[in-house]
Amino acid sequence: MKKVFVAGIGITKFGKHPDKTFRDLAVEAAMKAIGDANISPRDIEELYVGNFAQGMFEGQTHLAPTIYGDLGIRSNIKGVRLENACASSGFALYEAYRAVKAGYADVVLVLGVEKMTAQKTPVVTKILATAGDAIYELPTGITFPGYFALMATAYFQKYGGSREDLAEIAIKNHYHASNNPYAQYPKKITIEDYFKAPMIAEPLGLYDCSPISDGAAAAVLISEDYAKKSSKDGFVEIIGGGASVTNLALSERAEDITFLEPVAVSSEKAFKEAKIDKDDVDVIEVHDCFTIAEALHLESLGFYKRGEGIKAAANGETYYDGKLPVNTDGGLKAKGHPVGATGVGMAVEIVKQLRGEAYNQVEGAEIGLMSNMGGSGASNVVLIFRRV
Amino acid sequence: MKKVFVAGIGITKFGKHPDKTFRDLAVEAAMKAIGDANISPRDIEELYVGNFAQGMFEGQTHLAPTIYGDLGIRSNIKGVRLENACASSGFALYEAYRAVKAGYADVVLVLGVEKMTAQKTPVVTKILATAGDAIYELPTGITFPGYFALMATAYFQKYGGSREDLAEIAIKNHYHASNNPYAQYPKKITIEDYFKAPMIAEPLGLYDCSPISDGAAAAVLISEDYAKKSSKDGFVEIIGGGASVTNLALSERAEDITFLEPVAVSSEKAFKEAKIDKDDVDVIEVHDCFTIAEALHLESLGFYKRGEGIKAAANGETYYDGKLPVNTDGGLKAKGHPVGATGVGMAVEIVKQLRGEAYNQVEGAEIGLMSNMGGSGASNVVLIFRRV
Numbered sequence: 001m002k003k004v005f006v007a008g009i010g011i012t013k014f015g016k017h018p019d020k021t022f023r024d025l026a027v028e029a030a031m032k033a034i035g036d037a038n039i040s041p042r043d044i045e046e047l048y049v050g051n052f053a054q055g056m057f058e059g060q061t062h063l064a065p066t067i068y069g070d071l072g073i074r075s076n077i078k079g080v081r082l083e084n085a086c087a088s089s090g091f092a093l094y095e096a097y098r099a100v101k102a103g104y105a106d107v108v109l110v111l112g113v114e115k116m117t118a119q120k121t122p123v124v125t126k127i128l129a130t131a132g133d134a135i136y137e138l139p140t141g142i143t144f145p146g147y148f149a150l151m152a153t154a155y156f157q158k159y160g161g162s163r164e165d166l167a168e169i170a171i172k173n174h175y176h177a178s179n180n181p182y183a184q185y186p187k188k189i190t191i192e193d194y195f196k197a198p199m200i201a202e203p204l205g206l207y208d209c210s211p212i213s214d215g216a217a218a219a220v221l222i223s224e225d226y227a228k229k230s231s232k233d234g235f236v237e238i239i240g241g242g243a244s245v246t247n248l249a250l251s252e253r254a255e256d257i258t259f260l261e262p263v264a265v266s267s268e269k270a271f272k273e274a275k276i277d278k279d280d281v282d283v284i285e286v287h288d289c290f291t292i293a294e295a296l297h298l299e300s301l302g303f304y305k306r307g308e309g310i311k312a313a314a315n316g317e318t319y320y321d322g323k324l325p326v327n328t329d330g331g332l333k334a335k336g337h338p339v340g341a342t343g344v345g346m347a348v349e350i351v352k353q354l355r356g357e358a359y360n361q362v363e364g365a366e367i368g369l370m371s372n373m374g375g376s377g378a379s380n381v382v383l384i385f386r387r388v
Numbered sequence: 389m390k391k392v393f394v395a396g397i398g399i400t401k402f403g404k405h406p407d408k409t410f411r412d413l414a415v416e417a418a419m420k421a422i423g424d425a426n427i428s429p430r431d432i433e434e435l436y437v438g439n440f441a442q443g444m445f446e447g448q449t450h451l452a453p454t455i456y457g458d459l460g461i462r463s464n465i466k467g468v469r470l471e472n473a474c475a476s477s478g479f480a481l482y483e484a485y486r487a488v489k490a491g492y493a494d495v496v497l498v499l500g501v502e503k504m505t506a507q508k509t510p511v512v513t514k515i516l517a518t519a520g521d522a523i524y525e526l527p528t529g530i531t532f533p534g535y536f537a538l539m540a541t542a543y544f545q546k547y548g549g550s551r552e553d554l555a556e557i558a559i560k561n562h563y564h565a566s567n568n569p570y571a572q573y574p575k576k577i578t579i580e581d582y583f584k585a586p587m588i589a590e591p592l593g594l595y596d597c598s599p600i601s602d603g604a605a606a607a608v609l610i611s612e613d614y615a616k617k618s619s620k621d622g623f624v625e626i627i628g629g630g631a632s633v634t635n636l637a638l639s640e641r642a643e644d645i646t647f648l649e650p651v652a653v654s655s656e657k658a659f660k661e662a663k664i665d666k667d668d669v670d671v672i673e674v675h676d677c678f679t680i681a682e683a684l685h686l687e688s689l690g691f692y693k694r695g696e697g698i699k700a701a702a703n704g705e706t707y708y709d710g711k712l713p714v715n716t717d718g719g720l721k722a723k724g725h726p727v728g729a730t731g732v733g734m735a736v737e738i739v740k741q742l743r744g745e746a747y748n749q750v751e752g753a754e755i756g757l758m759s760n761m762g763g764s765g766a767s768n769v770v771l772i773f774r775r776v
Contacts, residue, residue, distance in 0.1 A: 021523065047633070053449060055441055055515070060522040062473040062636060065766035069635035076653040079633040079767065080479045081471045085450040091468045095483065102490035127443070134448040135409065245435070245467040247457035248450060265464040378453035379467065 003224035004100045005235035005388065008037025009348045014215035014336030015184035022054055022115035022216070027070050029216035029341075030111050034071075037220035038232040041071045044220075045105035047079035048096040050089025050112040051340035056127045058118050067111060078105075083340075084245075085131035086289060088112065089217070090343025090372030090381035094243050096221050097383065106226040112344035113216040124212050128339070131375040133249040145209055147250055147376040148290035149201035155258045155292060156203070159307030163203050167194040168314035169291040170207040170333055176320060177330025179359040184213050184336030208291040213336035217344035219351070235388045236354045239276070242269025243381040250376050262380035263300035263371055270369070270382040278302055281384075282365040283353045284324065285346035287373035288331040294318075297371055298326065301382070320360035328353060328360040343372035347383065354387040391612035392488045393623035393776065396425025397736045402603035402724030403572035410442055410503035410604070415458050417604035417729075418499050422459075425608035426620040429459045432608075433493035435467035436484040438477025438500040439728035444515045446506050455499060466493075471728075472633075473519035474677060476500065477605070478731025478760030478769035482631050484609050485771065494614040500732035501604035512600050516727070519763040521637040533597055535638055535764040536678035537589035543646045543680060544591070547695030551591050555582040556702035557679040558595040558721055564708060565718025567747040572601050572724030596679040601724035605732035607739070623776045624739045627664070630657025631769040638764050650768035651688035651759055658757070658770040666690055669772075670753040671741045672712065673734035675761035676719040682706075685759055686714065689770070708748035716741060716748040731760035735771065742775040 010032025012025050020028075026049075034041055047064055055061040064079030082092040089112025096110040116124055129143045155161060170189060177183035189207060197206035227235055244265040247253055253261070271278070278301075286297035298309035303324055312318045318326035329335045329349040332342060350368035352358040358365075368385045398420025400413050408416075414437075422429055435452055443449040452467030470480040477500025484498040504512055517531045543549060558577060565571035577595060585594035615623055632653040635641055641649070659666070666689075674685035686697035691712055700706045706714035717723045717737040720730060738756035740746040746753075756773045 023523065053443055055444055055518045058522065059518050059526070061441060061471060062519040062763050062766060064472060065633040065636040065763065066521065068633050069637065069640055076632040076634055076650055078631040079472075080483070080631070083449060083469045083471060084452060084467075095468070098490070098492060099486070102486070102492070104486060104490070130443045130447050131450040133454070134446065135411065138447070243466040243468070244464040245453040245456050246464055248453040249457065252457055262464055375450050375453065378450060 001101050002103055004097050004238045005222050005224065005227050006219050006238065006351050007222045007230065007232060007235060008033040008220035009351045010036060011182055011217040011345060011348045012215050013182045014213045014338055016117045017214040022058055022113050023066060023070050025115060025214060025216035026067050026111055026113045029218040030071055030109060033218035033220050038230065039107060039220060041073050042075060043107050044073055044109045045077055046099055046108045047077060048092040048108065048110045049081040050092035050343055051081055052083060052085055052088050052114055053127050057116055084379040085374035086339045086342055087372045087374030087379045087381055088340045088343065091243060093219065093344055093347055093383060094241050094381045097238050097241055100221050100223050106223040108221045109218065110221060110344055111216065111218045112341040114338035114340035115214045116212050116338060117214050121212065136249050137251065145201035145204055148292055149204045151257050151296065152203050152292040158258055161310040165310045165314055166208055166291040167191050169294050170194055172313040172319055173288065173327050173331040173333040176328050176360050177334030180329050180335060183330040183334055184211055185334045204290055210289045210332035210337035213338040215336060215338035215341045217341045217348050219344055219347055234355055236351045237386050237388050238383055239386045240270040240274025240384040241382065242266035245379040248375065248378045258296060260296050260300035260377040260380065262377060263297060263373065266380045266382040267301045267371065270384050274384040276367060280367050281369050283328060283350065283362045283368045284326050285349050285370040286326060287371060288327060288333050289337060291333065294326065301371060320362055325362045328358060328362060343381065346370035346372055350385050354385055389489050390491055392485050392626045393610050393612065393615050394607050394626065394739050395610045395618065395620060395623060396421040396608035397739045398424060399570055399605040399733060399736045400603050401570045402601045402726055404505045405602040410446055410501050411454060411458050413503060413602060413604035414455050414499055414501040417606040418459055418497060421606035421608050426618065427495060427608060429461050430463060431495050432461055432497045433465055434487055434496045435465060436480040436496065436498045437469040438480035438731055439469055440471060440473055440476050440502055441515050445504055472767040473762035474727045474730055475760045475762030475767045475769055476728045476731065479631060481607065481732055481735055482629050482769045482771060485626050485629055488609050488611050494611040496609045497606065498609060498732055499604065499606045500729040502726035502728035503602045504600050504726060505602050509600060524637050525639065533589035533592055536680055537592050539645050539684065540591050540680040546646055549698040553698045553702055554596055554679040555579050557682050558582055560701040560707055561676065561715050561719040561721040564716050564748050565722030568717050568723060571718040571722055572599055573722045592678055598677045598720035598725035601726040603724060603726035603729045605729045605736050607732055607735055622743055624742045625774050625776050626771055627774045628658040628662025628772040629770065630654035633767040636763065636766045646684060648684050648688035648765040648768065650765060651685060651761065654768045654770040655689045655759065658772050662772040664755060668755050669757050671716060671738065671750045671756045672714050673737050673758040674714060675759060676715055676721050677725060679721065682714065689759060708750055713750045716746060716750060734758035734760055738773050742773055
């Protein structure tokens with residue numbers, strides 16, 4: 001197995017882009033990553049596209065050839081789209097990592113993209129809901145705020161915690177986003193803002209929910225052989241990964257819906273492969289589609305004991321200058337959540353941190369971790385990165 | 389790199405299944421493959437799902453967890469959905485092959501599935517059209533019969549050939565399907581039937597077009613290490629593969645739209661990896677979404693010279709007892725074309741042929757090839773199989 005390096009990263013501003021299609025966003029992010037890696041589009045050997053539902057958002061499927069053409073690659077490389085709901089591009093990145101690791105290719109472009117605001121909010125909600133169980137759950141009228149409201153309620157009942165704790169997670173992520181010009185909502189919020197905002201699905205209010213976003217993120221992965229020939233330096237290595245799925249329906253999970261089993265399984269695999277301990281990790285990005293999801297992640301990843309993750313932000317521990325910096329780019333909550341772009345977007349922030357180029361730079365960061373979730377936690381991928 | 393065997397196959401009848409969802413079809417095919425491989429669902433280590441557009445057909449995305457749950461796998465394996473239009477499950481099979489070959493897993497389930505008839509024909513046509521270029525081509529009103537009509541017209545102008553030749557391809561595939569109880573249209577047709585049928589997109593009539601179908605197909609891939617421990621024998625080995633994409637828009641292809649460049653590139657890679665020659669191949673399955681596509685495939689794969697593939701059926705050469713048996717199960721034309729299931733469906737037929745279990749058995753078949761295309765030829769995967 002070969003070592004795998006991230007040679008280049010690129011990201012668009014997340015937010016509303018009424019004047020751009022997903023193709024424009026994809027090309028912008030991809031060309032930034034290609035430029036950053038100091039390669040040409042024609043050097044790319046394989047293309048993995050993570051996307052959730054562009055067929056429903058903009059009437060376009062078959063995305064790998066679409067993006068291949070727009071980038072002018074012109075050498076009949078392999079390209080394919082992967083979909084696992086909001087973890088689509090995390091899985092794309094994991095597959096790409098495995099492809100380079102196995103020696104199938106030396107230069108791989110991974111792209112995550114979603115253009116969601118072409119549809120109105122009720123339609124977007126309906127499209128997102130297709131990531132839940134269409135036979136056994138959606139007919140009840142549940143949508144994703146509802147799924148995570150159930151999880152938050154179960155958490156409060158089991159461990160305590162309150163909306164004040166959730167508010168602190170939102171306030172922390174908005175604080176991080178306030179320094180990130182690529183974030184959809186680069187503004188601080190106060191606890192008053194949080195409590196004045198409308199309720200979405202009890203106990204989750206507006207500021208507990210990630211927004212509807214457009215955006216794209218890209219990464220160029222290269223093999224160690226290729227890296228030796230490159231004129232570029234300052235690589236980040238992917239040192240471990242894991243991915244797993246469980247039952248789609250929340251009602252068919254293990255008894256406890258406050259624990260994200262695929263997150264635990266994926267991270268166990270990733271840590272084993274990376275041969276490091278949790279204590280070695282300097283910065284993490286987790287899938288905070290809703291504030292409660294950040295707390296569930298911290299516990300399912302094993303960074304916090306059960307029932308304690310929800311206090312991490314309130315205690316100041318997950319701020320970029322805290323003991324475990326989490327979502328230093330603002331997270332899905334404030335950076336935005338163009339679903340297919342989110343996984344690679346997390347990788348972009350981790351790579352920036354490990355290169356010392358982040359907006360909220362974690363001092364001396366050497367090891368970073370990302371955890372990208374699909375649906376209400378039915379799929380998850382974890383990747384661990386190290387500064388070389 | 390490890391040797392990769394197909395240990396089990398399963399397929400549903402292709403056709404209309406008004407009483408079944410895609411999940412029922414997926415489970416039926418998967419459980420057949422699992423039973424055929426003599427394993428339990430809990431032995432599966434990775435799951436690759438090929439599907440084109442179940443989100444649009446039945447409001448369900450995030451298919452890997454869905455199918456994982458329905459199969460009762462229960463061990464948090466990796467699962468992901470791949471999409472490359474009508475080549476979705478061919479690409480899933482190729483990725484799964486690479487995963488086993490690299491040693492990432494010993495037992496992988498690959499599933500292709502599509503339930504299309506839940507929507508009416510005009511809606512299905514619109515959904516299928518999303519596999520074409522939504523910005524530069526679809527606004528003209530073109531749909532897939534139109535794309536292939538352009539290719540047929542260009543072929544006739546460049547090389548000659550006529551609707552009589554296309555009719556012979558349809559007649560041959562319906563003849564093969566007439567012996568296949570899993571085919572959507574297991575009936576022979578005559579040249580009179582062909583010419584009496586309505587025109588769809590000049591020069592393609594009804595019998596030039598594959599139908600709208602529901603169906604699923606599955607395969608269990610295992611490593612050679614696992615095969616040694618298995619009580620089963622009679623494996624088929626995957627000895628080579630290749631996959632490639634080109635520009636999505638037909639208008640942006642190389643000058644000549646009668647040549648499928650990704651087919652040529654994929655097959656060149658596959659033959660190189662398999663270390664065999666074209667003459668060694670005993671039976672092939674190609675993507676005849678339209679009759680003309682079978683001819684274009686035979687030429688782009690290099691089995692026929694340019695301008696001669698269209699005569700192969702008329703000359704009797706591509707019948708199961710001819711010199712190059714093609715689409716011995718009836719092909720997409722008569723077996724049916726549930727788009728996401730088609731690629732693995734091809735593999736099922738090749739495996740049956742190499743095991744000596746086919747309905748139209750090619751005597752002494754030892755090596756088989758499949759070529760699964762997406763869109764109007766923007767993506768393609770070729771895999772080569774050998775009887776062990």
